[in-house]
Amino acid sequence: MTWPVGRMAAFDTETTGTDCHHDRIVAASVVTVGGGAQPARQDWLLDPGIDIPAAATEVHGITTEKARAEGTDPATAITRITEMLESLLQDGVPLVVFNARFDLTLLDRECRRHDLVPLAVRLPRGELAPVIDPLVIDKQVQPYRRGSRRLRDVCAHWQVRHDGAHSAAADALAAARLAWRLGHVYPRLGAMDLHPLHQLQVTRAAEQAASLQAYLRRKDPTAYVEPAWPYIPHTPSSPEGAAP
Template structure:
């Protein structure tokens, strides 16, 4: 039986805009789930969320969503977070991989939002009972071109890989850009594009940990307390979970 390479199949991409970069305390103010590829029309679902807290001016300066707008037009957070999780699960249970740029941040934050409102977390909702397969273009980019200099933020990777990125800091545009990046890397490196999705997921778990260890060692040359979280694609909740990692947080 011929197996379709994952870049040629349906890809599900997810992105959030938030109140900040600390997953234990910050909130989702916008999110998008985008299904693309496989010769079918894109499906884009977007939520504007009233996070129930003030949106800091620094966050508004990034994504343009004010507290007043979120309160006036945003959905109740319990309704929105439940709908986001339901949409992701319905698509992932269909066999499609989930594409998330810097997955560790967005998926950990979604996990914490579900817990905040006593909603089932993604692994408990999925038929597999595991949050996989996930594809993170940031992890793959560092894997295939580890010594390339320069920024690895989303707009810079889009420019490097020559993929379209319509509007920075809009969750639907960022999700689409992440899907395009994953597709481009999978096409450029056929060995990755031909991998079984579960094997690719396991490879990223290993590589993300190695990348974090390497970056942490570098940062500790000047800061002995520097910590870079290595768990991926999300950080399981514990009473001692770090709020964010030193170097990455929400990379945009």
């Protein structure tokens, strides 16, 4: 075993919605565990600068009023989150993110929205790595399993404890536990060095996206599923170029 018994930093967000290009971060957590050291946790509550839709509040319980009264200025919080993740990755600590494509793209767009240097740009060669995405790994090892692939359901399938859905800290910790479990259940994955594991997920995420796209195109010839992982790089033609 290598990475499953080492230090891991899990990252999760709660948001104003499900559009990683235009929605905003409302809460975020980084939970660092393993490696024979004491767990550490950092939480942020943000004032996203826009109203939090009722549907989002129903998910995470954070209202517009609470965010405005207690939340940190978003540029300040996004700066601190990005600096912390940069420091961990520079130290060789892998970043565990369930459905990384969403959270890490959202963080990238938040940085750009506030004229901050995005996480990937801060890292050597502009590579946001190493990342461990239990969702990508779960789909890789059991591609034909029926049922939901939401975090709580994947945790239930692998008998991993989840202390409460839709709390950034609880979801981050559950993702770390899930990564640990998958690395032990599949020792060949657990024995991989972090960067080959990262590259394997890049390949598998693209394959998974292509498979889903082919399925969707049976009914909709224009269906598109983004293959990029662990985040969607910003381009001049990216959806975030349009006004929110």
